[in-house]
Amino acid sequence: MSIFVNKNTKVIIQGFTGQHATFHAEEAIKMGTPIVGGVTPGKGGMTHLGLPVFNTVSEAVAATGAEVSGIFVPPPFAADAIMEAVDAGIKIIVVIADGVPVQDMVRVKRYLVGHDSIIIGPNTAGVITPEECKLGIMPSHIYHKGNVGIVSRSGTLNYEAVEQMNELGLGQSTSVSIGGDPVNGCDFLTVLDAFEKDDETKAIVLIGEIGGSQEIDAALWAKENMSKPIIAFIAGKTAPPGRRMGHAGAIISGESDTANAKMKRLTELGVHVVQNPAEIGVTVKEALGS
């Protein structure tokens, strides 16, 4: 098994005929991703990469039975595209766009109430189940099948962790980048919950950052609800204070959101915290061995 996407997932691409979407859809198809069509308003009826193009997500879902969508539309139009996918009943929505206005995401999150879609992103490298299905911009050749689930904010730091694991012969069940935006789709907790329920996943790597409290919230939940080991790293120990967002948010939550404060709290909550980001791989190996 895996989480969110696998070789049987019917995938559509929104903004299908655009340059970036085309490039990444071709890459995904090469890897075996079951893309069944795409959406570009005004280009319905065309064929692109040998697949049908639809005007709306609803039409695409009706014709193909798609359950997952990769959104490649530019940031100013991303919020509308997400809500269109939610409205059409898409279960997993991956939003690549980097630069979606924050208040757009506030409205999207409100729109999501009462729907059970999971939004991954925006500002994400995407989600990949190695050798089966990818929606995103990550280099798929570095990912290999295995038993470690990865959830990160950053894309490139996710690749870094994967390479470290590869050298030790550790593969991934699924890797999810939830994105670096202050108001994002699904949080760490949602992904941890999915990994806990997945038989193939034996350990989880969680890569967080300074700002906000999502990592702590997830660890608090995991302490009560998870049996699998979590290995975590929080980036930004050397980042200058005051140069980050969510400062006022931290006032309300009452939790400190510096890297050191988060790492300390995670350790208290039973998470295997990595101090040196170059040691993520070996720490996973140790956790799996114990």
Next chain:
Amino acid sequence: MDIHEYQCKELFRHYGVPVPDGNMAFSPDQAASVAEKIGGDRWVVKAQIHAGGRGKAGGVKVVNSCDEVRKITDHLIGSTLVTKQTGAQGKLVNRVLVEKAHNIDKEYYLGLVIDRLTQRITLIASEEGGMDIEEVAEKDPSKIISERVDPAVGLTDFQCRKIVSAINIEPKYFGSAVKLMRKLYRCFRDKDALSAEINPLALIDGERLVALDAKMSFDGNALHRQAEITDLRDLNEEDSKEVDASGHGLNYIALDGNVGCIVNGAGLAMAAMDVIDFYGERPANFLDVGGGASPDKIANAFRIVLEDPNVKVIMLNIFAGINRCDWIAEGIVQAIKDQEINMPIIIRLAGTNVELGWEIMEKSGLKYIRAEKLDDAAQKSVAALRELKS
């Protein structure tokens, strides 16, 4: 994106949030004429810089004559103000705000933020106005009242009344306080703000509430639909190197160490800095080249990093996903040749087209230190720096 207090107050006037009479001035004469136009016999002259803590640093003065307005303005403009938010280098004052001075009966705090936890716009208020709100939050969290806004209906009257009552505003000001809050929210929503702060919101002359100070910050990602806000940008207030970098699609922040860092992706860039710190040295900067880095972008990254005289060693760490190592390598070669760099350069390449990237580096015949991994790159950078120091 931040704006000046006087610009924020203009915006408030437009939305009907009450502010004192006043105007901005670039010179002592202009300031005196603003004071004359406002009338009265007491004014406040406020230095306009993008940083808080101006009062304690001497950037806000109450004066009793137009002559004094002139004198204080002359003193402030061209001076460098060091506040607890500016850093030791301070900020140059280019303009002042001249306002009518009022008798203050009571001060409150009012703010709007986008709360990461609830992912909603949240109204924050406190009875302890005029103070540093973070200090209030630390000392007595019960003094901080908040209401989160449902974006589908906006900030409601009843929520404003809850706030007004909780911070003990007198009943006779309930109506005007509720109106003020709703207008502030409308401004916040319309203009794609990330934060708005009125500290203090003051009850003045025993008769009305006004925003004595005003501060707003806007979403850089929404400026494509906020032309009016974009026009308010004051590049003099921003770090010139950061502006230079962002003009080339690079995200740069200066730090105080000796290892210049060029990395792709914000997360990996922070991690690269963290590993250098782990081995006992300090990064000189944060620099994220982003996705789709062209040779030209890489060359600019080198140029910007090298402008910092503290940089003794450069560590380039690229894990290409959407990027391509061959393009990056071309950029490195171009930069080293054009800019005649003769300090140790440690290069780590991984991901898309990595073999092609190394091939270009090897063919170039240039001197560099090859690293295979993040840890390796950091250790080699630290070792190279220590050799130079010894």
